[in-house]
Amino acid sequence: MSNIGERWQQRISKGQLKRASNGQHHSHGHHSHGHHSHGHHSHEHNGHGHNGHEHPNFKSFYTYRAEVRRVLSITLVLNVAVVLLKLIVGWWTGSLSLLADALHSITDSANNVLGLVTNQLASPIPDRDHPYGHQKYEAVGALGIAAFLGIACFEILRGAGERILFGGEPVTMGATSLWFLLVVLGINIFVAFYERRVGLRLGSNILIADAQHTMSDIWITMAVLGGLIGVWMGVQWLDLVLAFPVAILVVRSGWVVLSANLPWLVDEMAIAPEAIHAVVMRVPGVLNCHNIASRGLLGRQVFIDMHLIVEPTDVLSAHNITEQIEQQLEQDFGPTRVTIHVEPHSYVESQISYGTQENEITIMND
Missing domain, CATH: 1.20.1510.10 (Cation efflux protein transmembrane domain)
Structure with a gap:
């Protein structure tokens, strides 16, 4: 079994599926940073890997x-x-x-x-x-x-x-x-x-x-x-x-x-992108969130992807912001695995998800 699989098995078997709201310390089950040619960073958070966060109805x-x-x-x-x-x-x-x-x-x-x-x-x-x-x-x-x-x-x-x-x-x-x-x-x-x-x-x-x-x-x-x-x-x-x-x-x-x-x-939307966007924008330091997608089963496990723009700062600070986002999503929607693609401010977009233009939002200006 892969390392991530072993970590999941250990955490689940120990019954460490707790909600983010109980304030316990987070330790990443999986975290990856990828540098792209235009300076982007990608962060993936395994919701259960953070000493797990549990929706009230979610058991080991x-x-x-x-x-x-x-x-x-x-x-x-x-x-x-x-x-x-x-x-x-x-x-x-x-x-x-x-x-x-x-x-x-x-x-x-x-x-x-x-x-x-x-x-x-x-x-x-x-x-x-x-x-x-x-x-x-x-x-x-x-x-x-x-x-x-x-x-x-x-x-x-x-x-x-x-x-x-x-x-x-x-x-x-x-x-x-x-x-x-x-x-x-x-x-x-x-x-x-x-x-x-x-x-x-x-x-x-x-x-x-x-x-x-x-x-x-x-x-x-x-x-x-x-x-x-x-x-x-x-x-x-x-x-x-x-x-x-x-x-x-x-x-x-x-x-x-x-x-x-x-x-x-068929991977139909699990959570409305507007709901995810509202949660993410509450986190301090977030300037813009777009290209939001989700799939899975709410209450069991949802996979969430998004592009994120934060205040211009160092990589560690951006990482800490993504940590807060992952915690907040876990608290509001139950077990999640979140992949966040961090982008520079020039990549700001008004369309928060895919498809029609109906879900455009007003974005922050420089």
């Missing part, structure tokens, strides 16, 4: 991973129980919608296994081949959940189409089967709220995505339960009709998971 990586693994293991056991109950009742009654729902629940168990694998891979600790860490594996796992949802939707619609075209055995239903389904519904409700609560507390995309998937299970099971109650009362076609809204609910769940994770994978 190992504690975080252990909690996510524990939640996924518990929900895996419960989801397997749900699958078995649905398959038994679905086979017993001949209900198409219930068998389709059982298939959807199989994807829940597969999602848990996928989550356990990506949880093991998704480390924030950088190494030679992954200098920005491995956290996007978690987003990839969430996209895998979206893919499973798409497969489940296809199977539901295919089964409904076959029954419409070729017919099928009539559905039979009794009170015992309905009680089994009520137990299944209760398990799903517990799993969804448990995963969502822990996922929001930890900031875990994989748990939140899996909770969204399980939430779709709740609505699906309720729809199936309603259809089977109709069958019990003699309305045979209700089971078939309800297979279609079930498929729509599955598609919606997949879209929610997809839209929540794609921005992270």
Whole structure:
């Protein structure tokens, strides 16, 4: 492992993730100065390397991973129980919608296994081949959940189409089967709220995505339960009709998971450049800040780049200003890795970020 990776591992394992606001001394995890032909200096600050700064909801990586693994293991056991109950009742009654729902629940168990694998891979600790860490594996796992949802939707619609075209055995239903389904519904409700609560507390995309998937299970099971109650009362076609809204609910769940994770994978802006600019300009000695960019996941880790102009002075003083900027960004936005490109005063720009001219600002004159 590289030196920076070793330092990260040591600091995280010692639980030294503290916020900048507690006033403790900073020691750089990584700091680099590069001289360019026009006299520029580049400073990179590893937010966790400064004896770490922690957002209130940010825990050490190992504690975080252990909690996510524990939640996924518990929900895996419960989801397997749900699958078995649905398959038994679905086979017993001949209900198409219930068998389709059982298939959807199989994807829940597969999602848990996928989550356990990506949880093991998704480390924030950088190494030679992954200098920005491995956290996007978690987003990839969430996209895998979206893919499973798409497969489940296809199977539901295919089964409904076959029954419409070729017919099928009539559905039979009794009170015992309905009680089994009520137990299944209760398990799903517990799993969804448990995963969502822990996922929001930890900031875990994989748990939140899996909770969204399980939430779709709740609505699906309720729809199936309603259809089977109709069958019990003699309305045979209700089971078939309800297979279609079930498929729509599955598609919606997949879209929610997809839209929540794609921005992270394509490096969408993590923090508005105007917000970063406002924080930086509060630091004494800063004259101008522009070309601001950010990516990552707020609350977990954000990578920030910027060009900075400070009062004409020596390199050490400029370095101290960048230190203060890094501390302030860490305090306001949680875990960050900041790269600052220091420029001479002649490089002042009015556009603080990339793209349109709408984010231009009034700059200080000489």
